[in-house]
Amino acid sequence: MSDKSEFILGVDIGGTHISAALVNKSTWKIVSNNVVRNHVFSQESAKSIFLSWADTINNCIKATALPINYIGIAMPGPFDYENGISLISGQSKYDALYQMNVKTPLAVLIGIPEKNIHFINDAAAFLQGEVFAQKLNTHERVLGITLGTGLGSAVWNKGDKSFDANLWDTPYENSIFEEYLVTRWFIRRFKELTELEVSGLKQIINEHTNNPAFSIICKEYASHLVDFLRFFSEKYNCTNFIIGGNIAKALPILLKDKQDQLNSFTIKTATLGEEAAIIGAAAQFS
Known part of the structure; x- marks a missing residue:
């Protein structure tokens, strides 16, 4: 399919990992040969975390010939999903990002406008995908x-x-x-x-x-x-x-x-x- 609007980059960020893949919007299925996974050392510095995230996302984008204009990111809470601000503290992960706007530096590192990067709670994203996959809708x-x-x-x-x-x-x-x-x-x-x-x-x-x-x-x-x-x-x-x-x-x-x-x-x-x-x-x- 050549229409770039039919593909969106989906990203799942956890306490120890990041996974990214191209998703076909017409079927809501992952382009299987496009999945990129990496370990994240979530207790390191903010710079280290951002570079780790961006490296994974950029590698996924490079693996496709299609221009990617929209990125959806599943992120653990607590998190201000509307504004892209991390509120995670004292959970043995991402303390360095506490009260930081993570959308702005990420947008710079991957070259996607901030308005085209949307965050969603990881549990909500997981449930949404599973409900339809298991035909529980x-x-x-x-x-x-x-x-x-x-x-x-x-x-x-x-x-x-x-x-x-x-x-x-x-x-x-x-x-x-x-x-x-x-x-x-x-x-x-x-x-x-x-x-x-x-x-x-x-x-x-x-x-x-x-x-x-x-x-x-x-x-x-x-x-x-x-x-x-x-x-x-x-x-x-x-x-x-x-x-x-x-x-x-x-x-x-x-x-x-x-x-x-x-x-x-x-x-x-x-x-x-x-x-x-x-x-x-x-x-x-x-």
């Missing part, structure tokens, strides 16, 4: 959760775009829900129980399933997640969930002893992976 409402370096929550209502439910900092136990449902909880809790340092849940599953602490962690995490499902479900009067993010891959292990408490929910695991957020980000220009 016949439901009146679907709730989305992303579990990774942060806790994302979003709501999709039939006939409307998904929005950020912004529940990450809801008070829970001795802190907030996010502190009990993300990667750093596994790291912290495993060290408390074993005095061992791990990088996250993946390492625990790969190396420590025989450790007595493993079953304790699974049960505790499952209880926290069930509490969050109940809270989210009651708040929006909905029992349909899509759960994604790196931790979601381990849900069969984490939730195997909680099936009786999950019967009241319809839970689907995300199928598109990073593609959901990329497509959802690009769909801002639909």
Whole structure:
């Protein structure tokens, strides 16, 4: 297709990664040979972060012969999506960007006008993509959760775009829900129980399933997640969930002893992976 308006660059920025791909606006599918992925050291300087983002985006643009005029970016919160200002602080990621307008330097580095760069919450973008991919758009409402370096929550209502439910900092136990449902909880809790340092849940599953602490962690995490499902479900009067993010891959292990408490929910695991957020980000220009 030669019409440049049929293609939009979609970008998914997480706590440790950035992925970019060309999205075909007529089909809302990714041009598969155009995906560029890179690791992001999100606790480094603002300059380092911007250069990492721009390098990935520019490499994706260079891989196509088409001129790219519009970029949609899925970004974790808290974030001023309208003005492109990061409000992330104290989450072990992007502290150097706190209260900084990230749209202006990014526009300069990639050569795209600021008005053509739109941001969307990553959880909302993920949910938007998954709802249509899994043909769940016949439901009146679907709730989305992303579990990774942060806790994302979003709501999709039939006939409307998904929005950020912004529940990450809801008070829970001795802190907030996010502190009990993300990667750093596994790291912290495993060290408390074993005095061992791990990088996250993946390492625990790969190396420590025989450790007595493993079953304790699974049960505790499952209880926290069930509490969050109940809270989210009651708040929006909905029992349909899509759960994604790196931790979601381990849900069969984490939730195997909680099936009786999950019967009241319809839970689907995300199928598109990073593609959901990329497509959802690009769909801002639909």
